[in-house]
Amino acid sequence: MYDKYGEEGLRDGPQAQGFNDIFDIFGMGGRREQREAGPKKVKPTAVQLEVTLEDLYNGKETEVPIERHRICAKCNGVGGSDPKAVQTCKGCKGKGMRTVMMQLGPGMYSQRTGPCDECGGKGESIDPAKMCKDCKGKKIKKEAKKIAVEVDKGAPNGEKYVKHGEGDEIPEAEAGDVIVVIAEKKHKTFKRKGADLEMDKEITLFEALTGLDFVLTHLDGRKIRIRNTPGDVIKPESKFTCEGLGMPFHKRTYSFGNLIINFKIKFPTTIDAKSSKLLQEALGGAVASAGAAKTTPKASTADSGDVAETCELKAFKEEHRNTDHRGGDRDHHHESDEEDDEDGHGHGQRVGCQAQ
Ligand SMILES: [Zn+2]
Numbered sequence: 001m002y003d004k005y006g007e008e009g010l011r012d013g014p015q016a017q018g019f020n021d022i023f024d025i026f027g028m029g030g031r032r033e034q035r036e037a038g039p040k041k042v043k044p045t046a047v048q049l050e051v052t053l054e055d056l057y058n059g060k061e062t063e064v065p066i067e068r069h070r071i072c073a074k075c076n077g078v079g080g081s082d083p084k085a086v087q088t089c090k091g092c093k094g095k096g097m098r099t100v101m102m103q104l105g106p107g108m109y110s111q112r113t114g115p116c117d118e119c120g121g122k123g124e125s126i127d128p129a130k131m132c133k134d135c136k137g138k139k140i141k142k143e144a145k146k147i148a149v150e151v152d153k154g155a156p157n158g159e160k161y162v163k164h165g166e167g168d169e170i171p172e173a174e175a176g177d178v179i180v181v182i183a184e185k186k187h188k189t190f191k192r193k194g195a196d197l198e199m200d201k202e203i204t205l206f207e208a209l210t211g212l213d214f215v216l217t218h219l220d221g222r223k224i225r226i227r228n229t230p231g232d233v234i235k236p237e238s239k240f241t242c243e244g245l246g247m248p249f250h251k252r253t254y255s256f257g258n259l260i261i262n263f264k265i266k267f268p269t270t271i272d273a274k275s276s277k278l279l280q281e282a283l284g285g286a287v288a289s290a291g292a293a294k295t296t297p298k299a300s301t302a303d304s305g306d307v308a309e310t311c312e313l314k315a316f317k318e319e320h321r322n323t324d325h326r327g328g329d330r331d332h333h334h335e336s337d338e339e340d341d342e343d344g345h346g347h348g349q350r351v352g353c354q355a356q
């Protein structure tokens with residue numbers, strides 16, 4: 001029964017969403033091995049459950065809709081109104097497969113094994129008058145079901161919740177499991193790394209220099225005031241830690257990871273002369289010729305007498321790189337004109353620097 005129905009049933013049952021073969025992803029080994037060991041059990045069904053970072057922070061009770069095959073309740077998996085309605089196929093003796101000899105010519109035979117044509121490979125026939133109307137003799141019926149899942153606090157992405165016997169059912173085998181796999185959605189503010197949370201925070205140059213005080217809404221909705229030690233300067237791309245503001249530890253939910261904030265500093269694009277002077281007073285250092293900060297190059301604050309060349313800064317572009325040690329990136333894009341460049345200058349773009 002299992003061999004002809006079960007194998008098919010296993011293969012053709014409601015498929016795991018997104019996985020071709022459940023055995024591949026769960027590393028259960030070959031199907032054969034599975035069948036030889038222990039009681040026969042229907043292949044599990046995997047379903048993904050998309051959850052937000054908020055759900056994983058707070059924990060969540062939810063339901064996952066699935067479709068599954070269950071034994072027909074009307075006929076109890078018999079397929080007909082009474083067991084006698086179902087007869088073992090005489091053509092194949094219930095095997096579902098039949099070997100036929102065909103004579104190709106005098107003394108020449110061909111042997112062919114295929115599904116039994118009398119029973120359509122089912123190995124049995126059901127008296128049409130007594131066939132179960134609910135399952136049409138298939139013994140199983142498709143049904144929609146909602147599986148309750150409790151997502152626990154701090155559960156990692158990919159966490160699996162096994163719901164025993166909630167999957168597909170076929171006669172004479174143990175019902176399969178449903179495996180609910182947690183799929184964490186991207187969050188707009190936080191990135192999760194283990195039990196820690198990370199976020200980028202843009203602040204102004206003024207805040208970076210004079211102090212920071214802002215309110216962050218956490219994953220459970222509580223508002224947290226974040227500030228730095230007065231007088232401390234926040235440097236670009238520097239990371240700071242807010243202890244205990246990460247995710248709850250999985251299965252140790254009274255402890256929490258940390259929140260790591262990576263500060264991005266928004267610099268002003270220009271500074272006028274007045275501000276420049278005030279900044280000098282505040283920060284010290286020499287100021288270039290007053291009033292010329294915006295357009296014309298400043299008079300050098302360095303002693304021009306020792307300078308060999310002057311370099312005006314230009315905004316960096318990827319194409320400025322010389323990825324080839326001979327210059328340029330000709331190994332990748334300029335193989336054909338290699339011969340033209342025997343002088344060795346290559347294609348690199350030297351930016352803005354000239355000998356004076
Ligand atoms: Zn039925």
Ligand SMILES: [Zn+2]
Nearest residue numbers: 089092116119
């Ligand atoms: Zn048959």
